[in-house]
């Protein structure tokens with residue numbers, strides 16, 4: 645069913661249909677991309693064996709997904725005055741946010757200040773709480789060096805956790821979609837019904 649947002653987008657029936665279809669296309673490519681990615685290990689062998697060039701399918705799906713999302717944003721911006729995310733792109737962000745929650749403790753500042761020691765060109769160490777040590781690895785106090793090492797260790801683990809969580813969330817999403825499709829029996833019955841209704845002459 646079309647979402648309320650797409651229904652509210654425009655009163656013009658043609659335009660409304662276009663947004664409903666565009667929104668669905670975003671979902672289709674979201675599904676293709678997530679499934680191709682999550683099942684790349686098992687698909688890789690089969691697809692690669694069948695056609696070495698077909699291995700680029702995943703890249704094509706990913707590209708088309710992003711192109712469609714960008715088109716949806718541009719189209720809503722023209723109609724509404726602001727770029728709205730398609731529900732499919734929102735789903736992607738939900739997965740990303742859940743995974744990124746694992747790396748929030750990692751500091752992400754760009755340039756470390758110079759070491760306080762005279763004539764030392766070393767850089768101060770990140771202490772992980774928004775502060776820097778006064779000295780570089782050579783001129784730092786033992787306490788600050790320990791804090792820096794603890795921060796590095798927890799940061800590495802947080803990054804690993806986030807990567808693993810992202811993989812797990814994408815994989816769970818793909819498995820759920822494949823199972824859902826299987827339970828629905830695919831679109832075959834819809835096609836048959838559509839053909840029958842067009843050819844079922846009295």
Ligand SMILES: [Zn+2]
Pocket residue numbers: 759760761764765766767779780781782783
């Ligand atoms: Zn130094």
